[in-house]
Amino acid sequence: MNTDIITFNEVENDGKTIHLYYNAAVGFYAAYGYSAFFVTHVAAPTCSFSEELLMPVALLRRSEVAKLGRAEDGPSGDYAEYVRFGMQTEIPRDGYAAWVEKVKAAG
Numbered sequence: 001m002n003t004d005i006i007t008f009n010e011v012e013n014d015g016k017t018i019h020l021y022y023n024a025a026v027g028f029y030a031a032y033g034y035s036a037f038f039v040t041h042v043a044a045p046t047c048s049f050s051e052e053l054l055m056p057v058a059l060l061r062r063s064e065v066a067k068l069g070r071a072e073d074g075p076s077g078d079y080a081e082y083v084r085f086g087m088q089t090e091i092p093r094d095g096y097a098a099w100v101e102k103v104k105a106a107g
Helices: 003-011 035-041 062-066 096-106
Strands: 017-023 029-031 046-050 055-060 082-086
Touching: 003 017, 003 035, 003 062, 017 035, 029 035, 029 062, 035 055, 035 096, 046 096, 055 096
Parallel strands: none
Antiparallel strands: 017 029, 017 082, 029 055, 046 055
16 A cells, blocks of 8 residues: 555545545455545445544445446456546535544544
8 A cells, every 4th residue: 555645645636536445455445535535425434544644544345336436547357456436526625624533533
């Protein structure tokens, strides 16, 4: 997992993108930061807080990822290492900070 790429993708997140990274060791896709927040608006992931990256993380099964629609970027196949989904409408970032605190508290 390249933490620099994850951090860059979330700093540059335009509010209409969900970045997902497959972790073969645990068999889940992970979304971090804004992507984690956005994915909670369209799916029901398990959320936690990454102490390594200092941002929230949302974990999704492959079946949940399939519900997001067609990926815009990333290799094809059942277990693509990285996938990017573009959303039709921008999700407002209002509530992000409060959501992060809620995830941390549930921790």
